[in-house]
Amino acid sequence: MATRQIIAELSQRIRTIERTSQRAAPQTDLALNGLPGLERLLGDAGWPRGCLVEWLAEGRGAGSTSLALWASRAAWRDNLLVMIDSQREWHAPAAMSFAVDLNKTVFIRPEQPLDALWSLEQTLRTRGIGAVVCDVDKLSSQACRRLQLAAETGGGLGILLRPAMARRQPSFAEYRFLVQPLPNTSDAAVSRRWRVELLRARRQFAQRSIVVELSNGSDGLCVAAELASATPAA
Amino acid sequence: MARMVCVWLPNWPLQRLRHERPELRDRPVVLFSNTGNRGPRVTATDATVGLTIGMPLAEAEALLAGQPGIAAHIERHDPAADVAALRELARSCNAFSPLFGIEEAESPECVLLDVTGCEHLFGSEHNLVNTITNDFQQRDFQVRAALAPTIGAAWAMAHHRSPTPCRSVNCQGDLNRSGHKGLSYETLAPLPVTALRLPPKIIETLHELGLRRIGQLRALPRETLPSRFGAELLKRLDQAFGDAPELLVPERPLEPVATTWVTDEPLTDRESLKFVVGQLLDELLGRLKPRREGARQLFCQIKGTAARPIEFVLNLVSPCDVAKHLLELLGLQIDRTDLPEGISFVRLEATSIASLATRQRDLFGFETNTDTHREVSSLLDRLSNRLGASAVVRAMPLPDPQPELSVTHDSVARECRVSAPISIASVQIPRRPTIQSGADTPHSKELRPIRPLRLFAPPQRIEATDAGPEGAPMNFRWDHREHRVIRSWGPERIETGWWREQSICRDYFRVETQTGQHFWLFRCFDQAAWFLHGAFD
Known part of the structure; x- marks a missing residue:
């Protein structure tokens, strides 16, 4: 009898959890996407409040951080931006080129990886935080779920920068992008091209990848154009 | 007067x-x-x-x-x-x-x-x-x-x-030489120059010149004094005669707000300790409440059988009178410390107190509602207290050509206690910081003062194959991988002067590898070696 009760309670809890995640599905309250062309992957919309977005890339210097910051810069326009920097690598003056206002940015520099995850969860859970940016190498699905729930509570955007090998791991993120640098055609200017592939989304769209080019204009970075739609739906 | x-x-x-x-x-x-x-x-x-x-x-x-x-x-x-x-x-x-x-x-x-x-x-x-x-x-x-x-x-x-x-000395109503109502010239003139609170070096110079009395100094043309002896001398002279203001920085009388708990029956576990701290905290906040004040800094001392008491300080971003929040922060600290055995004495003191009205000030200058602001403050408190104040920081760019010195980090907790929020106007986009620009290669014209988002501190030494004495390397080894350079921009020379303790002379190159990664390398002239300084991530 007791076992039946437990099973009934558990199934009730599962239903509650499922309902919560349904409610957390994209809301009308959106932060605009800052990367022209990316809307083809996101639908008409921008970034839903209170969700995780993963940006995957192979190795340092591949440019996923630039794209992530450029695409989500509307999220911290009126709110605080938190950057979790366990490696103490973030160079704040460079971030200013990505519409990061250093007066409204807090850098958190934990020494232990566990502290970094704890800080990430605490920050995501807090209302009044526009976005959190964090390097995350390994993430269990349990921890990822906790982060997703924390983001739903707080309403901020969680930007997780991850290595490419994380694509094999399960995720609770709203979107998961893979960034791959492409060979550049113009030789003189410092410009870069990438293929941005949408690996996973809660809502599916026809197009799965786009090509983006960023070049260094006179006033910092600017997105040149969305050049070509690359691959058909996978 | x-x-x-x-x-x-x-x-x-x-x-x-x-x-x-x-x-x-x-x-x-x-x-x-x-x-x-x-x-x-x-x-x-x-x-x-x-x-x-x-x-x-x-x-x-x-x-x-x-x-x-x-x-x-x-x-x-x-x-x-x-x-x-x-x-x-x-x-x-x-x-x-x-x-x-x-x-x-x-x-x-x-x-x-x-x-x-x-x-x-x-x-x-x-x-x-x-x-x-x-x-x-x-x-x-x-x-x-x-x-x-x-x-x-x-x-x-x-x-x-x-x-x-x-x-x-009563000299009210006397006129000094400059005509101001102040101290009589005769009172100070015979005193030695050491009475002016000057650094020993200036005193030595004055003595060498035979200037031993204040009166002798006053006899010299006033406008020549700063160029001969530095601005300090004139300032001290004017301060003594009342021609320049000098403020007395007053000490504030301390009114400690502290509560103590002593027992014959020692505590053994953390939960009981937290309960006791909670009781002390309630008592402490009860005393602050009628004054409409909150704690900005709490000092906690725990004594057990061990010789040294456990002590920790809790710093808050803004004054707080919420027992639940403070107890959570104290709990974080208690969990992190190795408690002594047999705790028989706990003392909680509010070492810094501020009026709760001041908490309306928003650290980041947002017009947010108070609830959200309190949540953010509470988050920063929790982070600062668990990770340490130096781990929760704001960055401030500095006009320094050396990339690793071009930014300073101030602890959020400390900053809130001592200074006003940094105004937006004081932060500027860094200008091109080179003291001496690089050779005028076709590429250097397009080079903008863009710095990499990731800067490695210290720069990492790499093994690189030189293409020549001036250009970027052909390939280099980093992170257990061989990187072949397919394009490069530069050089951008960054050089600091001899007056630095460690002057630098580096030629920076932005390079693109065959995998599409962009790195920031430099050739160090002192060590004749290549270093990887950052990644354009």
Whole structure:
């Protein structure tokens, strides 16, 4: 009898959890996407409040951080931006080129990886935080779920920068992008091209990848154009 | 007109030590400290066997060993304790004046009192100075006090004028040379130049020129003084004569708000300790509540059977009176510490208190509602207290050409206590910071002062194959991988001058590898080697 009760309670809890995640599905309250062309992957919309977005890339210097910051810069326009920097690598003056206002940015520099995850969860859970940016190498699905729930509570955007090998791991993120640098055609200017592939989304769209080019204009970075739609739906 | 009293306690470090440890009263004392890398040196002494200030400690010990009759006490000098004790002494002068402080000097020895309008309470200025002097002497301090219209004049006379312990100078209504109503010229003119609180180097220069009295200095053309002796001299001269303002930084009387819990039945586990701390916190906040104040800093002391008590300090971003939040933060600290066994004493003190009205100030200048702001403050408190204040920071760009020095990080918790929020206008996009631009290659024109988002500190040394003496490398090895350079931009030379302790001379290149990664490398001319400094991630 007791076992039946437990099973009934558990199934009730599962239903509650499922309902919560349904409610957390994209809301009308959106932060605009800052990367022209990316809307083809996101639908008409921008970034839903209170969700995780993963940006995957192979190795340092591949440019996923630039794209992530450029695409989500509307999220911290009126709110605080938190950057979790366990490696103490973030160079704040460079971030200013990505519409990061250093007066409204807090850098958190934990020494232990566990502290970094704890800080990430605490920050995501807090209302009044526009976005959190964090390097995350390994993430269990349990921890990822906790982060997703924390983001739903707080309403901020969680930007997780991850290595490419994380694509094999399960995720609770709203979107998961893979960034791959492409060979550049113009030789003189410092410009870069990438293929941005949408690996996973809660809502599916026809197009799965786009090509983006960023070049260094006179006033910092600017997105040149969305050049070509690359691959058909996978 | 202002009336200032300066109470000088000659040889304050020695007086303080003897006051704290009366058994040293009849013994000569030698204090030493390590200055620079020259080994320990004598900083203060009253032994009469030929010891001088600045003498190596070993030499002093040898001299003392030659005098077996003298049992000198030798101790390390503690300047912080001297200042703290002097502040404490200043606070005890509350009976004479509502405004009291200590002199602003490297090693202060004077207590300053603003007694403007107080003298009638003591009958006359003379009586006031006498009462102050007697008060100090009754507490076994040797003092010399003087009263004058300016801090500078009072200091000068306390040090140089009065052979007897007290001397009041009344010169109201006199005109000094500049025509201002102030101190009489005749009072200060005969005093030596050392009475002006000048650095020893300036005093030495003045002595070399035969300028020994203040009167001689005043006779010189005023406008020539700064170029000959520096701005400090004129400032001190004007301060002494009342021609330039000098503020007394007042000490605030401390009103500790503390609660203590003592028991015969020792505590054994963390949960009970947290309960006790919760009780103390409720009591503490109950006392602050009628004053509409919140705690900004809490000090917690836990004593067990071990000899050393556990102590920690909790810093808050804004004053707080919410017991739940404070208890959570204290709980975080308690969880992190190794508790002693058998806890029988817990003390909680609010070491910094501020009015709760000030918490409306938004650290980041947002017009947010108070609830959200409180949540953000509470988050920053939690992060600062678990990770340490230095781990939760704001960045501020500096106009320094050396990339790793072009930004400074200020702790959010500390910043909130000491300063106003940084204004947006004070932050500027860094300009192209090169002192000397690189060779005018076709590529360098397109190069913008864009810095990599990731900067490695320190720069990582890499093995690279040079293409030539000036260009970027052809390939390099980093992160267990071989990287082949397919494109490069640069060089951008960053060079700092010889006046830096460690000057640098580097040629920076932005390179693109065959995998599409962009890195920032430099050739270090001093070490003739390549370094990886960052990644354009």
